[in-house]
Amino acid sequence: MPNSQDLKEAGLKTTLPRLRILAVLENGNQRHFTAEDVYKSLLEAGEDIAFATVYRVLTQFENAGLVLRHNFEGGRSVFELDDGEHHDHMVCVKCNNVTEFYDAEIEVRQKAAAEKHNFELQDHSLYLYGLCGNCTK
Amino acid sequence: MPNSQDLKEAGLKTTLPRLRILAVLENGNQRHFTAEDVYKSLLEAGEDIAFATVYRVLTQFENAGLVLRHNFEGGRSVFELDDGEHHDHMVCVKCNNVTEFYDAEIEVRQKAAAEKHNFELQDHSLYLYGLCGNCTK
DNA sequence: GTATATGCAAAACTTTTGCATCCTT
DNA sequence: AAGGATGCAAAAGTTTTGCATATAC
Numbered sequence: 135m136p137n138s139q140d141l142k143e144a145g146l147k148t149t150l151p152r153l154r155i156l157a158v159l160e161n162g163n164q165r166h167f168t169a170e171d172v173y174k175s176l177l178e179a180g181e182d183i184a185f186a187t188v189y190r191v192l193t194q195f196e197n198a199g200l201v202l203r204h205n206f207e208g209g210r211s212v213f214e215l216d217d218g219e220h221h222d223h224m225v226c227v228k229c230n231n232v233t234e235f236y237d238a239e240i241e242v243r244q245k246a247a248a249e250k251h252n253f254e255l256q257d258h259s260l261y262l263y264g265l266c267g268n269c270t271k
Numbered sequence: 272m273p274n275s276q277d278l279k280e281a282g283l284k285t286t287l288p289r290l291r292i293l294a295v296l297e298n299g300n301q302r303h304f305t306a307e308d309v310y311k312s313l314l315e316a317g318e319d320i321a322f323a324t325v326y327r328v329l330t331q332f333e334n335a336g337l338v339l340r341h342n343f344e345g346g347r348s349v350f351e352l353d354d355g356e357h358h359d360h361m362v363c364v365k366c367n368n369v370t371e372f373y374d375a376e377i378e379v380r381q382k383a384a385a386e387k388h389n390f391e392l393q394d395h396s397l398y399l400y401g402l403c404g405n406c407t408k
Numbered sequence: 409g410t411a412t413a414t415g416c417a418a419a420a421c422t423t424t425t426g427c428a429t430c431c432t433t
Numbered sequence: 434a435a436g437g438a439t440g441c442a443a444a445a446g447t448t449t450t451g452c453a454t455a456t457a458c
Binding site for chain 3: 146149150151152183184185186187190209
């Protein structure tokens with residue numbers, strides 16, 4: 135779990151906005167946030183942090199490797215704390231709920247596909263879209 | 272390969288802009304286009320079609336099932352003719368070249384992962400990011 | 409004290425839309 | 434002739450940036 139130490143190691147000063155944003159990402163009841171989600175959480179917690187700062191900080195966190203940015207359908211970025219354990223995502227198109235999953239075989243086949251095409255794999259994103267358990271009831 | 276017949280079947284009138292945009296998607300030396308790519312191709316071909324029309328038509332084609340829209344990293348949509356044969360994509364982060372690939376086992380495991388989580392799969396996107404063969408030389 | 413970070417407002421970008429006019433059937 | 438499509442310009446939505454002020458070290 136990232137903390138102020140991680141900020142320093144990333145060359146980022148330990149400022150109040152950064153700590154507050156980190157707290158939202160760590161302690162929220164969700165793991166996946168749009169920038170607006172983060173901003174609203176801060177407002178609700180009584181924190182007065184500019185929207186521009188939220189974006190700046192999230193981008194800095196992303197560059198520092200603390201946060202992952204996803205480009206799901208819908209045109210808005212979704213941010214998530216990088217816990218170091220890679221996983222993929224199922225996104226409910228109705229309620230926007232995000233479920234994480236992992237399949238070792240899929241990872242292996244991706245690497246194999248990349249090698250086969252002489253492609254130097256750096257990263258990947260696998261998003262499943264559909265209806266989550268709650269929304270099919 | 273879609274044609275004016277497909278337009279009619281989709282409830283879309285056979286208009287010059289639609290035919291021209293279809294022609295770009297079919298006959299370009301690439302298969303993957305941003306809206307701007309399409310617009311520029313039209314300009315180069317001497318066609319005077321509004322940018323807004325390009326977006327409108329691409330969206331209509333998407334809804335009609337003629338075209339797929341991808342959300343790669345970078346924040347701009349990428350469009351591709353839907354040839355009916357599902358495939359995934361490797362995107363070169365240096366030259367933006369897009370390579371298609373398909374792995375039946377990955378498809379199977381995705382379905383299995385969805386079922387395991389009681390998730391009704393509708394669609395998915397798998398993008399590999401890295402350096403293509405040309406860019407690692 | 410110095411360098412870096414933040415707030416605010418404005419800009420940049422992509423994509424969509426309102427409306428008058430034009431085209432297809 | 435009638436309904437749908439296009440062009441233009443303006444709007445909408447997300448994300449970034451310039452600059453003066455404030456903060457961390």
